[in-house]
Amino acid sequence: MKPIIRVENLTHTYGVNTPFCRSAVDHVNMEIMEGEFLGIIGHTGSGKSTLIQHLNGLLKPTSGRILLGEEDIWADPKKIRSVRFRVGLVFQYPEYQLFEETVYKDVAFGPKNMGLDEKEIDRRVRSALAFSGLGEELLDKSPFDLSGGQKRRVAIAGVIAMEPEVLILDEPSAGLDPAGRRSMLENIRNYHKEKGTTVVMVSHSMDEVAENVDRIAVLANAGVVMSGTPHQVFSRAQELLDVGLNVPQVTQVAMELKRQGLAIDPAVYTVADLRAALCKLRGGKA
Amino acid sequence: MTEIIKTENLTFAYPPDEGKEPVLALQGIDLSIAQGSFTVVLGHNGSGKSTLAKHMNAVLLPGGGTVWVDGLDTSDEELLIEVRRRVGMVFQNPDNQIVANVVEEDVAFGPENLGIPTPEIQARVSVALKAVGMEEFTLHAPHHLSGGQKQRIAIAGVIAMEPACIVLDESTAMLDPLGRREVLDTVKKLNREKNITIILITHHMDEAAMADRVVVMDGGRVVMDGTPREILVQVEKLQAIGLAAPHTVELLHGLRQDGFDVPLDALGIQECADVIAAGFKS
C-alpha cells in the first residue's frame, strides 16, 4: 500500500507573539495509506482538530509539509481550494452548517463549487444521500424540518457528494443515541467498503474505533504517540491509560483476566473475540 | 422515605405540525422519586425522557395528569419560583446556560434572582464552587473553560440555589469521556455528601451502573424500572428498544450461551473479570 497523504514534521503554533502562544501539533509525522480506514484517537486538546484541518488545507502549517499524492498542498496556495475537494472534511456536529432551503440544494453546494454540470451534480447528490442512509423522498424537504440524526446525515452527504479521495470525519457519532451511533458507523463502514476510498475517523470512543478501523493513530500532547492495528495498539494498553485515554471495556476485562493468571491475549477488543478466546481456553467445547 | 417528585398519569403532547395529529410524547407516567436517591433515566432519542425531565421543574406543564415537587403542584403558577428553587436543571449544551462573563457572577445568578442578601450570596457562591471543585476558577471567563468545567459551573449555579434535587437533562451528551467523568463524579459526590436527589437523563448505558435506580423509557412510557443490576442484564430487551447493554454484560450473556456458569449481573470490569476467573478456577 502506498501513502495518499504524508504529514512531514508538521508544527502548528497558535497565537504567535502573544502570551497565549502554544503549539497544538508539534513535529508530527504520519502517513495515511490509500484505501485504508484510519482511526485517530486522542482526548480534547490533543491536537486532533488542528491536525485534520491541515490535511485539507484549512490551516496552514507553521512549519512542515502536507503531501497529497506526491505534491505539497501549499506548493501553489491558489490551488488550495482543489485540495479541499480531494480531501473532504466533515466537522464535529456538522448539522449546524446546513443553510439551504432544500436537502438537495444543500448537498449540491460542494459539487456546485467544484464547477460540475447539472447532470453530474444530480448524480452525485443522489448517490451521496444513499451512502449516508437517507431516502430520496427527503430531497425537496427543508433540512431544518429533519430530525437531528437526519440533519447530520445530510451534512455528511454534502461532503461525500464531492467524491473526495480521502473522507475525514470528526466525531461523526457524537451526541447520538446507541441505535443512531450504530447505524451511523454502519453507513460509514459501508461507504468505505463500497467506494474503496480512504476514510479517516476521529473519535474519543475507544470501543467505537476498535470495532471499525484498520489502523489507529493515537494523539497525545500535540504528537502521535502510537500507531498500528487495533491489536497492536491495545497490546500497549497501559501506555494508553497513562496518557489519560480509555481502552475498550473488553480489553480491560482481558487485561484483568491475564493478571489473574488466565492465558488470555490481553489485547482482544471485541466481545466476540474474547468469547472465542475463553471458549478455546476451556477446551473447545462451545 | 419522603418523595421529592411525584407524577400521576402524566401525559403531554407537543403542538403538532400543520395538518398533523398531535403525538403524545408522554403517555401516562406514574413515577415517584425518593428524596436523596440517584435515578438514571435511559431511553433513545424521542423516547420522551427529556420531555419528562422538563416537567420536573415546570419548564413544561402537564397536558394531563399532575406533577408534584415536594408536594407542590407544578401547574400552579403562584408556586413557580418555589418549584424551581427546589429542583434545579442542568441542560445539554454547556454554552447556552451560562449567563455571565465571570464564573462567580454566573453562579450568583440564581441566588440574585431569589433576592438572597449579598453576604449570603457570596457565601453560597464559594460553597457551591467548592462543591464542584471549581473554586480556583472563581474569577475566570467561562468561555475559556472546557466542556466538563462549564457543566460543573452550571451545576454550581444550581447548587447555589440550595435545591433538594438536580435534574441533568442529557448534560453529558456533548462531553468527551474526561468531561463526562468530571460531571458524573461531581453529581455522585453531591448525592452522597449533600444528600441532593439526582435525576440523570442519558443514553450512555455505562452511566446507569452508578445509579440506585434505573428507569427506562420508550414511546413515552416507562418500560423498565429497577436497580441497575436488574435492568442492565436484560440484553435482548434493551436492544429491542434501541439501547445496548454494557459490553461486560454482553460478554457474560454470550458466555452463558457458550455454556459457562457465570452470573449476568457483574457490571464493573473488575467484577466481570472476577466471575469469569472464578468459573475457570472451580
Place this chain on the structure above:
Amino acid sequence: MLKDITLGQYFPGNSLAHKLDPRTKILLTVLYIVTLFCARSFVSYGIVVLLLATGVKVSGVAPKALVRGLKPILFIICFTAALNLLYTPGEVLASFWIFKITKEGIFTAFFMVLRITMLIMGTFLLTYTTSPIALTDGLETLLGPLKKVKVPVHELAMIMSIALRFIPTLIEETDKIMSAQKARGADFESGSLMQRAKALVPILVPLFISAFRRADELAIAMECRCYHGGAGRTKLHVLRYQTRDYLVLAAYGIVLAAVLTLAHFGL
C-alpha cells in the same frame, strides 16, 4: 482574522484605574469627552493629552494597546483629515488642480484628528480597565433614576451583559462555520462585491439559526434559575463609592473648570 476584534476587551489589573468604582470611571469618561469638545487651542488640547497620558500611566495599560485600538477607524481618521485639509477656506499655502491647502485647513485637520484619536483612546481606556460586568453594573446604577420614567434600565443592562457574554461564543462559531463551508469549497476571498455578499449566505443562515437556538435555550435556562426580571433582585457585588472616587472626581472637576475658563478666554 475575526479574533482580532478588540470590542469590549478588558485587561485585568490592580492599578488605581482598575480599582475605581465603575460609575466614577463612566462619569470621568463623560467629563473627559466634554473637556475634549470644549478644547479650542494648543493649550487646552495640551491639557487633554496630559489628562489621557496620566490616565494611561495610572492604569498601567500599554500605550501600544491603545494605538492598536485605533486601527479599525484609521480610514475614518484619514478621511476626516483629508476633507478638512482640502476644503477649509482661508489663507492659501499651496494649490494644485482644484484643491487648495490652507493654513486654517492644516490646523483644523490636525485638531480633528487629535480630537478623534483622543476620544477613541479615552473610551478604550475605560473598557480596558473595567470588566464588562462592572461596566454594565455601573451603567445600570447610574441610569437607575430613569426607571421612574419607565426606561427598562435593568433589562437593557441584562441585554448588554448577555451580548458581551455571547460575543466570544458567536465569534468562535462564525469561525467554525466558515471553516466548514470552506471545506465544501466556499470562496469568500475572490469575486465581485456582489458575489462576495452572496458568499456570506452560507455563513449567516447557520449563524442566525444557531443564535436563535442559543437565545431560546438560554431563556429557558435563565427561567429555570428563577429569573423573573429586575424586581426583587439582589447582587453578588454591590457598588460602593470609596474615598478615592471622591478625590479623583474632585480633582477632575478642577481640571474641567480650568479648561472651561481657558475656552471662555478663547484659548
